[in-house]
Amino acid sequence: MKHATARWLWTVLLACTGTLHAAGVQVTDDRGVTMTLTQSPQRIVSLLPSLTETVCELGxxxxxxxxxxxxxxxxxxxxxxxxxxxxxxxxxxxVALKPDVVLMATSSRGVQRLESLGIQVLAMEPRSSADAQRVMGKLGQLLEVPDAQRIWRAIDAGVSAAAQSLPPGARSLRVYYEVSSGGYAAGTGSFIGEMMARLGVQNIVAPSLGPFPRINPEYVVRANPDLIMVGSRNVQGLELRPGWRGMRALREQRICVFTADESDVLVRPGPRMAEAARLMARCITSKGLK
Known part of the structure; x- marks a missing residue:
């Protein structure tokens, strides 16, 4: 009788273990595609810096x-x-790296090609702060890291602290942030634009233009911002753009030029967003805009 009971318990244990194993990990990406793995991936290829940084921040x-x-x-x-x-x-x-999963942007080329080769793909592309928070949660789910949202809570607290470090007068500032060459700017709906709003400054880019619109130089001239933020990779030739030499920001040298490393922090919607807020706050303070 004891042997029969032992066999029954062993059978139940195996059945339960098999059920848990079969359930594995399920995550739905930004395409609405649900990826199922028998276990949390151990070999990951990441093709987006913000996703790479988040994986590492999750330990x-x-x-x-x-x-x-x-x-x-x-x-x-x-x-x-x-x-x-x-x-x-x-x-x-x-393919040669034999990944369990590839993390990449939804707009990235190669998603369908990789999937046709039997490679699991999780496609996510954070553009807003809410996107960044959601992606952190999904990666925590994929990697089976409990309380992945602790990262976001730390980011939120850091951005709030940066905002509180600025005087009330900063709220009247009108700012233009150029993200990349070709005149692509940070719109109000982007994570950069949302951070600018939390810091209390005004973005000259109209919300209707989208998160990262390409801006005509004349648009910036008409807006005549108090401050321009730009990366060192894109700063060359600003004064040669039509009408820009006469803008207040250029006349009074109110331009913050971020180094390549600083720009990486600022344009990646990942774990270093609080650091990005501090960089912006320091920029405002350094230009005497109080």
């Missing part, structure tokens, strides 16, 4: 086996194999 850097050419933080990822970029992923190099 799971060791699972990364490859990254895109732009992922450079934390320092650990610089030693990993590079597999191209979002617009030109190296499919062969990715």
């Amino acid at each position: 799971q850097c060791h699972r990364l086996v490859g990254v895109d050419r732009y992922s450079n933080h934390p320092a650990f990822v610089r030693s990993l194999p590079q597999t191209g970029g979002g617009i030109d992923p190296n499919i062969e190099a990715i």
Whole structure:
């Protein structure tokens, strides 16, 4: 009788274990595609810097086996194999790394190609603060990290602290933030624009233009911002743009030029968003805009 009971208990245990194993991990990406894995992925290729940084902030850097050419933080990822970029992923190099899952932007090329080769893809592209928060939660779910939202709570507290460090007068400032060459700006609906709003400054880019619109130089001249924020990669030739030399920001040298490393912090909707807020606040203070 004891042996029969033992066999019954063993059968139940196996059945339960099998059910748990079969359930595995399920995550739905920004395309609405649900990915199912029998277990949390141990070999990950990330093709978006903000996703790379989030994986590492969750304490799971060791699972990364490859990254895109732009992922450079934390320092650990610089030693990993590079597999191209979002617009030109190296499919062969990715496949050779035998990943359990590939993290990439929804707009990235290669999603369908990788899936046709049997590679699991989780496509996510955070553009707003809410997107960034949601992505952190989904990666925490994928990696089975409890309370992944602690990262977001720390970010939120850091941004609030940066905002509180600025005087009330900052709320009257009108700011233009140029994200990349070609005149692409941070709109009010982008995570950068939302951060500007939390800091209390006014974005000259109209909400109707979208999160990252391409802005005509004359639009900026008409808006005549008090302050311009731009990365060192894009600052060359600002004064040569039609009408820009006469704008207040250029006349009074109220331009914050962020280094390449600082720009990386500012344009990535990931764990370093509080640091980005501090950089913006420091910019405002350094230009005497109080």
